[in-house]
Amino acid sequence: MHRKRRSRRELYNKEICACSIFGAMNREGDRFTGEGVMKAIASMRVRGNGLGGGFAAYGIYPDHRDLYAFHLMFTGSTDPARRAAKKELEAHLSRKFDVYFDEEIPTDDSVFVRDPPLLWRYFVLPRKEGDDAATADEDYIVGEIMAVNTRIENAYVFSSGKNMGCFKGVGYPEEIGEYFMLDRLYRAHTWTVHGRFPTNTQAWWGGAHPFGLLDTTVVHNGEVSSYGTNRWYLEMYGYACTLQTDTEVIAYAADLLMRRQRLPIDVVAKILAPPIWNAIDRMDEKEKKLLTTLRMAYGPLLMNGPFAVIIGETGRMIGLTDRIRLRPLTAATKGEMFYISSEEASIRLISPKLDRVWTPKGGEPVIGEIKSMNRMKRVC
Template identity: 40%
Template sequence: MCGIFGVMDERRQMMDGSGIRQALSMMNERGSGEGAGYAAYGIYPDYQDCYALHVFFDNSRDSRAVVDATLEEWGEIECSEAIPTYDQPNLRTTCTPWRYFFMPDPSLAPGSASPERDIITDLVMQINAGAGGAQVISSGKNVGVFKACGWPEDVADYYRIEDYEGYIWLAHNRYTTSNPGAWERPDPFNLHDWSVVENGKITSYGTNQRYIESFGYTCSMPTDSEIIACLIDLLVRRHGLDIDLAVKVLSPPFWEDIDLMPKAEADLNRALRLAYGSAMMNGPFTVIA
């Protein structure tokens, strides 16, 4: 079972990453030293209107050229640069972390209720499903994900997360069960403004994956948190559910508990279970998003 942690300042007062580093390092018994990650909100005030795309490149110049060209087809790159990193003796570098500050062109998605986010979704799915040696690991505004294979302290020091200030921090210490060498595998998983860290196992993964892919999402990694991020995006952004209803869909009450509810509440929960049965997640799991 993995270690997860989250903190939010409701006044949006900024916190540097030193506290989240210390908090996650106290849960090293919940990890295997083969993956950790952090997500922070509010860290890019100078580019807060841009989508901050964090990308792992497999150290191939060709893969970056392909992503550059793809983004330029769909909008304007405001800034493109390597994410600052600092070599750690216990962390073996297998890719180059990069970031783009990108403005999609909404005119390229006519008829969409949320054209910018539809474009970003399609770009993330297209890049991650390709064989070009690139993986987009975060794609929201004023948010970034930092992860790698290693202990939480090594990953935090590799990115020097104490140099970043955010009003929300999420963290994940991975207890590896598969693909230990893949930098993109540790949580957090991110899509737009939603980032997910999870502890446990979703036993309904196959059903949830087929359901989300029926709406055009492409799941490039067999990881629970990727599915959860896509489900939240579908329910909240595309279907217009508020977050409380989305939670009821993903983790609904038992039928016997619904039978004991007042009629209006029971009718709502029955309707959600019937309409979104394939989105329901079976555990055991704990999620922070």
């Protein structure tokens, strides 16, 4: 009896290993343009799909170094909607902050990008009155950012630190760099950059990386499958996740642990990417006690799933992968330059002869720091 041959079905394969991340820091605090990092991230174009790219740059506003630089996007579907959101935002700012200077963020309109929002920046200091008078400036600002991002429709604060800024959008990262003229208008001592391949969330300007809060920024390759648990934990501390992507929780977790609770980065790494229980059981009693305590106290902040991140702060750049290193990360140095990247080739493209290249272990942070913060402040 003749049997009909069964045809083989093609199963849908979800792409979860892409995205590109790159960081470059001059450890003497000397500033340089975004040209090199744009070239480096462009070499990893195959890891993205043109649905998101962005940069964080530190040291770019020396003339306003003591003011908080708020980068806003107004995303309404029509120009009147965007202008209405801007008007409402500015009314809010006038009540809560002293605004020293504001302007539209310069862009090159000859560069094609998809559906750009209205982009504006404000240089501000908090105006604390009444019950807010005793609140620390940074806590006050975080609270106001959460208020804007949850209550003012079509208005999003996507960058809020001093003497730094995020620039991001829908497109390949090199296109976003050209759109914001990062190779012409800005010089920074630290740059981080992301090329996006979104897997679970829509491609929109607010969902592009980096994600930032105050001077902490995050670019991320991977997928945080513990997003729900992480988000619920962070909401207990007043954070509102509004930008529709799992990476946002990493930025807020970094702010909570490193700024508010002042934990050292090696402890933060043990919270976000701890060893598995079997490994903890084989450790000496001191290390076992520490890790067990952290797992019990911060269990909901464990970032489950594959990830590699670069965390930027003023004067510091940190690379970290998940505990079993399911996403690639390479670190390198050349003189005073420190690099972190998804691929070694992108580093060698802009710095062919390196002093040292290495692969950080899973769950162990690799850290670059400005050698003299005082010198950096004078230079910037």
